[in-house]
Amino acid sequence: MVARFTKGQCQPCPARPQCTTSRASHRTVGFPPRELRDLQLRVRTEQQTPEWKARYAVRSGVEGTVNEFAHGHGMRRCRYRGQSKVHLQHVLTAIAVNIERLSGLPPTEEAPQPRRPTAFQTYLDRHKIPRSKSWRTLGT
Numbered sequence: 001m002v003a004r005f006t007k008g009q010c011q012p013c014p015a016r017p018q019c020t021t022s023r024a025s026h027r028t029v030g031f032p033p034r035e036l037r038d039l040q041l042r043v044r045t046e047q048q049t050p051e052w053k054a055r056y057a058v059r060s061g062v063e064g065t066v067n068e069f070a071h072g073h074g075m076r077r078c079r080y081r082g083q084s085k086v087h088l089q090h091v092l093t094a095i096a097v098n099i100e101r102l103s104g105l106p107p108t109e110e111a112p113q114p115r116r117p118t119a120f121q122t123y124l125d126r127h128k129i130p131r132s133k134s135w136r137t138l139g140t
Helices: 034-046 050-072 083-103 119-126
Strands: 002-005 027-030
Touching: 050 083
Parallel strands: none
Antiparallel strands: 002 027
16 A cells, blocks of 8 residues: 655645655655564564574675675686586685685684604604705705
């Protein structure tokens, strides 16, 4: 149901500023069917519960990620043709996004545990052969 008020009806109304901000035009008000109105009221009441807010928090996080992929990384259009190539593009983009997100995290307080020496490193240590700090320095 729609109620239309003419310009002549709206202009003298004392409640006009609460109804509309338009100065020149008339006002049109739509009223949904009773069933839809009752449904809207029930859903809006449900949206105020902590359970609904917790469910929506998960959904909003997923929607944020999808939005980042679509707008930030151009995933609306694929660079390649074929399902396998498109899948590979999506997986590699997801890996890049995860690395990007992890790099923004603050460093942890504790130092990571050092790895156990390899058999080759143990051999070098037993024979008192100095180990190079990096493979990049070999041959220099």
